[in-house]
Amino acid sequence: MIGVSKKRFSVITLYVLVLLISLSVDAFSQTSMSTLKKRKEQNEKDIAYTNTLINNTVKNKKVSLGRLNLLNQRIRSRQALINSIEAEISHIGSQIRQKQNDISKLEDELDKLKKQYAKVIVYAHKQKNSYEKLMFLLSSKDFNQAYKRYKYLQQFSEYSRKQGKTIGEKKDSLAAKIVELNKVKGEKEELLAQKTDENKKLSAEKSQQSALVQNLKKREKQLRDDLRKQKRYAQKLQKEIQKIIERQARLAKKSSKSAGKYAITPEDKTLSLSFDKNKGKLPWPTKTGFISEKFGEHPHPVLKHVTVRNDGVNITTDSKSDCRSVFKGEVTHILSMPGLNNVVIIRHGEFFSVYSNLATVNVKKGDLVQSKEKIGVVYTDSSQDQTVLKFQLWKGSTKLNPAQWLYRN
Known part of the structure; x- marks a missing residue:
């Protein structure tokens, strides 16, 4: 008995596992499809936004790096959209193959059921005469055999009815699967047409x-x-920032017993920890825009064998776009520098955020600002057809890559 129970338990366990795996695969398939659709929608929004910026500069018909940056961004977004479409097509291809397999299995099951049912119908036709049924019962040797024959006729009738119902259900299921398959094939055809158009x-x-x-x-x-x-x-801005950071470090050391390289007060330490926990979650310093020049060294977009270095990132945005603080902190310095217009530096404990190329400034030194609070308006360079915020992040004297700290979709 114990052996039988264990065997039965194993069969049940295996069935449950297969069911769970099947449900997990379906759930994963739906989730991944939803993710792909969201990614494609975001790519389309990025292209639409870049098109808006390009349309605003087309009237001037100037040959500029600003326009090249916009065109490069649209190409990157377009390529990302094509990649998303290809991923969706591949996923739908897997769905089509799965649905075709399901249909094939249903057709085999339906064919077997029909053959079985055909035999049942033939037998039932032979037994349709009530007289023959009665003779079948009366020819029994005894009452027990007659009762068994009677139950057999009842069960046979019930079996015939169930077989007919099962065949009907299988037909409905098969028809539904075919409808689903045709729908998915239609989606694939639409995506293929969209891919051709985007290419x-x-x-x-x-x-x-x-x-x-x-x-x-x-x-x-x-x-x-x-x-x-x-x-x-x-280089001038970098020297100024380093002077400011060193000055802040000296002031912090005076008010703290810590002998570290960059001593901070307990309040600043709490703010620093809060800032650090928000890596990858910080709001963008502009409501709209994209990174048109990344952090670190990279090739010049036009000049061959020329390397450009950026201590932060350049964010191209709309004309007259507001500049916002990425986190709560204190405005420590406001500078006016050639080529960078106005610069605002905000301290967040041992972290510093730097906002350069502002046309106007809405804060003053010593102000305490909150996350997303307006601190100025980004300058628009009409000669280059671009509105660019130069944004930097520092931790003490270490430069950070802002792209790793800002919120990513």
Whole structure:
């Protein structure tokens, strides 16, 4: 008995596991499809936003790095959209194969049921005469056999009815699966058509990009002069930031017994920990925009063999866009610098956020600001057709990559 129980338990356990795995696969499939759709929708929104920025600059018809940055961003978003479409097509392809397998199994089951039912119908036809049924019962040897024959006729009748019902249910299930399959195939065809359309647009945009780069190369001397100026501005800002950080460190050491390299007060330590916990969750310093120049060293978009260094990130945004604090803190300095316009520096414990290239400033030194509080308006460079916020993050004297700290979709 124990052996039988164990065997029965194993069969039940196996059945439950198979059921759970099946449900998990279905849930995962639905979740991944939902994720793919959301990613595609975000890609489409990114393209629409970049198109808006491009349309606002098209009237000027200037050949500028600003326009090239916008076009590069649209190409990146377009390629990301195509990748999302391809991922969706691949996922739908798996769904189609699964549904085709399900349909094939249902068709086999239905075929077997029909064959069994055909035999039942033939037998039932032979036994349809009531006289023959009566003779079948009366020819029994005894009452017990007659009762068994009677129950057999009842069960056979019930079995026939159930077989007919099962066949009907299988037919309905098969029809529903075929409808689902055709729907998914239709979605795939739509996606394939969209992919073809997006590839055409991408090709046209790359041609525009190539033409714009060639036009900008004709102004190589000016580009190099502009780059040298930007480098000087960046170096000057970096020196100022480092002076400010060192000054803040000296002040903190005076008010703290700690002998560390960068001593901070208990209040600042709490703020620093809070800031640190929000890595990857900080709000963007502008309501809209995209990173048009990333952190660190990277090739110049036009000049060959020329490397550009950025101590933060450049965020291209809308004209007259507000600049916001990314976290609560204290405004420690407001600077006015050539090439960077107005600069606001906010301290968050041992962290510092730096907002450069502001046309106007809405705060003053010593102000306590909250997360997302307006601190100024980003400057628009009409000669370059762009509105760019230069944003930096520091932890003590260490430069951080802002892209790793800002909220990511």
